[in-house]
Amino acid sequence: MDGVSNHYGVYSVVLSVDGNEVFRSTVDRFSQNENRMINSWTYGQYMKSFIDPGNTLRMLKASNGNRGLITIDEERDYQFLYTLKDVFGNASRYRFTVRGRKQPIQPLEYQDKYFFAWNKTNFLHEPGLSLAVPKGALYDDVNLHYEVKADSGAIALTYQLNDESTPLHAGCELRIGLLKKPLADTTKYYIASVTPKGTRYSVGGIYENGYMKTNIQELGTYTVDIDTVPPEIIPINKNQWAKNKKIVYRLKDKGTGVCSYRGTIDGKYALFGRPNIVKSYWECELDPKYIKKGGKHIVEFTVTDNCGNKTISRESFIW
DSSP states (O other): OTTOOSOOOOSEEEEEETTEEEEEEEOSOOOGGGGGGHHHHEETTEEOSSOOTTOOOTTEEESSSSTTOOOOOSSSEEEEEEEEEOTTOOEEEEEEEEEOOOOOOOOOOOOGGGEEOTTSOEEEEETTEEEEEOTTSOSSOEEOOOEEEOOTTOSSOEEESOSSOEEEEEEEEEEEEOSOOSOSOGGGEEEEEEOTTSOEEEOOOEEETTEEEEEEEEEOEEEEEEOOOOOEEEEOSGGGHHHHTEEEEEEEOSSSOEEEEEEEETTEEEOOBOSOTTSOEEEEEOOTTTSOSSSEEEEEEEEEETTSOEEEEEEEEEO
16 A cells, blocks of 8 residues: 555445444455456445355455345334444444335346356357356346347347346356358457447457357447457657657557567567556667667567557667
8 A cells, every 4th residue: 555646445334234233344355366256346336235145255244144135124214324444443424214114026027048047057049149157157146138239231240148237257158140251351350348338349259160259257248340450559759769768659459459569679679568557658768788879779669459450660769
């Protein structure tokens, strides 16, 4: 926590009902294999005060034997209390009342093939699509809101596995069939995740017997797209390279994203790095031990995206 400027959030959350603790979260430690479980605990910008049955994240504890879920089965007032603390013990409390009233509860209606149980292996087979979700990949049961959207000009149908993005603990194999192949080079095809706003981003994929297949990490909406556009390499403040003793490029790729890059100066390998993961800048420090000062130099930077599209940039500078 030392030496950083970002703000840390709530350290502990305790929910009590009628004076009895039912749920507690304490953000102290977790292991690498629990990383994705945090997606099951959070919901958008919110944190749940109960535990999904397939979530074993050690930071969460339920004291009521019901995963923190609260049963309202009496016509009376239930007194809720949230207690939130930061890492230094400063506390805030919030009280509210839930009034129990009788009401009918409709049974859940679903089709068996669209119902995924969290504690078993699930399969979905539809024309042009297959999905395998192994046991342990789901945190809770999911009643899929499955839809297929067709576009006469599309390479493949668009498949909505679920209307809400549902996180998976492990990658699950998804296969989508191609309606047509406008390009003979199948390395240019990829499976795209489609956001509610229609934005597409690559989740990878390889071609196999008329299908594209990849591993997905959430149940959302997917289709197949093509990337034939090479990455863009933009020199940043080239006239300042010598003064700052640093070569800086910005990389942009609207399709499948940057896969690999390599730089040379005067034909010799040059080490480029990305000092800030948030910004798409790649930098190389100029060191007189490796680059002779007092003359003109040629830097060559090669970038390849995940569909094999390549761009080569050559720039000269005096240092």
